Amino acid sequence: MRLIPLLALAVLLGSCVVPVHQECSPNQSYSCSASCGLAAVGQQVCNANGTSLSSCVCSCPAGFGPNSRGDCMPVCDIDYRWTAGNVCNPAAPGNITLLWNFAGMSCAQAGVASVQVELYSYRGLESLSNSGVYPCNFGGTDGVTLQNFNGGEYTFALNGLDAYGHSVYGLEGGLTVDGSISLTAGMVH
Numbered sequence: 001m002r003l004i005p006l007l008a009l010a011v012l013l014g015s016c017v018v019p020v021h022q023e024c025s026p027n028q029s030y031s032c033s034a035s036c037g038l039a040a041v042g043q044q045v046c047n048a049n050g051t052s053l054s055s056c057v058c059s060c061p062a063g064f065g066p067n068s069r070g071d072c073m074p075v076c077d078i079d080y081r082w083t084a085g086n087v088c089n090p091a092a093p094g095n096i097t098l099l100w101n102f103a104g105m106s107c108a109q110a111g112v113a114s115v116q117v118e119l120y121s122y123r124g125l126e127s128l129s130n131s132g133v134y135p136c137n138f139g140g141t142d143g144v145t146l147q148n149f150n151g152g153e154y155t156f157a158l159n160g161l162d163a164y165g166h167s168v169y170g171l172e173g174g175l176t177v178d179g180s181i182s183l184t185a186g187m188v189h
Contacts, residue, residue, distance in 0.1 A: 026047070026048050026049060090151060091150075091151025091152050091176070091177060091178040092151045092177075092178050092179040093148065093149060093150050093151050093177065093179075094149060094151070094177050094178070094179040094180035094181060095145050095146060095147050095148065095149070095180040095181075096119075096145070096146040096149055096154075096175065096177060096180075096181055096183070097143065097144075097145045097146075097180070097181065097182040097183070098117065098143050098144055098145075098146070098156075098158070098183055098185055099141070099142060099143035099182065099183070099184045099185065100115060100136075100142055100143055100158065100160070100171075100184070100185045100186070100187055101142060101184070101185075101186050101187070102160055102168075102169045102186075102187050102188075102189075103169070103186070103187070103188060103189060104186070106137075106142055107136035107137045107142050107160075108137070110160065110168070110169065111162055111163075111168070112136045112160040112161065112162065112168065112169060113135070113136055113161060113162060113163045114133050114134060114135055114136055114160075114161045114165075115133070115134055115136050115144070115158055115159065115160055115161065116132055116133050116157075116158070116159040116161060116167075117132045117133075117134065117144065117146070117156065117157075117158055118132055118156060118157040118158075119132070119146070119149075119154055119155075119156050120154060120155045120156070121150070121152060121153070121154050122152070122153070126149070126154075128146065133161070136160065149177050150177065151177050151178050151179075152176070152177060153174065153175075153176055154174065154175050154176070154177065155172070155173070155174045155175075156172065156173055156174070156175065157170070157171075157172045158170060158171045158172075158185055158187055160187050168189065169187035169188060169189055170187055170188065171185050171186065171187040171188065173185070
């Protein structure tokens, strides 16, 4: 029961409750810094049976977070990528080129007039020009180039639409922008 208030405090402080790394001797208490080695709040208290009654709340410096063992590690969020030496660097922005086919057929062969593109980041649905609906073939290319996206992870949904706007082919997947990228998407019926 004492763990819930500590978890609430940990969330507010941007830290976490970490497991205790030492045995609990009856009627003893231990400094939290001895338990997790980080900037710590509180102490581990043991009852007469040697059962821990409290946990330590540990916090890490900005840009770092505790792993499952309570060690501070660099934090990498969705717009960042790990590089050599466990350094977290921002993923580079870029363009996304989507080239598509329909079970190996071209737009004309498959009877696809346009393609609806939905692109999602951790922020939600990205705003695309033309409400995300593009001619299937533009300038002799079955595909589209979407301009100026932040680096990071995205998921997408593609729907090949016939001349009446009915979805006749589709594909869902994921991609990572770290500079400009090109993806060939084979949609299925």
